[in-house]
Amino acid sequence: MGGVNRPNQPFRAADFPQLTVVEHPLVASKLAALRQPAVEGAEFRRLMSDISRLLLWEMMRSFPTRDVQVPTPLGTAEARELDAPIVFVPVLRAGLGMLDGMLSLLDHATVGHIGLYRNEETLRPVTYYSRLPELDPQARVLVLDPMLATGHTCVEAIAQVKLRGGRHILHANIVSCPEGITEVAQQHPDVPVFTATVDTRLNERGYIVPGLGDAGDRLFATF
Helix, strand or coil: CCCCCCCCCCCCHHHCCCEEECCCHHHHHHHHHHHCCCCCHHHHHHHHHHHHHHHHHHHHHHCCEEEEEEEECCEEEEEEEECCCEEEEEEECCCHHHHHHHHCCCCCCEECEEEEEECCCCCCEEEEEEECCCCCCCCEEEEECCEECCCHHHHHHHHHHHHCCCCEEEEECCEECHHHHHHHHHHCCCCCEEECEECCEECCCCCEECCCCCHHHHHHCCC
16 A cells, blocks of 8 residues: 555664653553553543653653753742743644643643544545644644654644644654654754664554554544
8 A cells, every 4th residue: 555664774773863761660561551452531541641642751851951040948949931932733633632731840831733634545644734833943742642653644744743843843742653753853853853662663554563542542432
């Protein structure tokens, strides 16, 4: 089937300097639970939110800060605070499952939305909705989509963010595969990619194997 890009060489994460696989026992444990078919509804949403929160922790290591002085009950402390606007851009609809967990840490962030669906014949994305704010050149813009499969949807979402002026863009997903990582690296080598795991491959329908099924359907119980 057209649209599936298969790497010519065995995948090695070390070949992709923009890729960070967040290897942590808590992430791994929650991902193991998330994959299981018996996990549905509220539990699936909670696990996705938890993993997203942990991914954000790692993503923000390089975010700029500024020195400030803050009052305490006993005096004044030298401190640091974030020094750039933060914008979350979930890709509808599955990306919404990552949003709440991240907003629980950064409730002052701005949120934009991009609606894309995959044409099941070509596996290419089709845009049906886009609502993005004007982007400060210094803003850190996080494109959220739990599954990085063919990579086409992610590539299109990043392209739309760039058209709105985004300069510091990062992508977060929960499950990725070599084909998707390769596609993003080829089209947007300037965009860091953070994932909880790199699975084996895509099947002929463009689904990640072993994956966790359709994240949007499981998130919203629309089977």
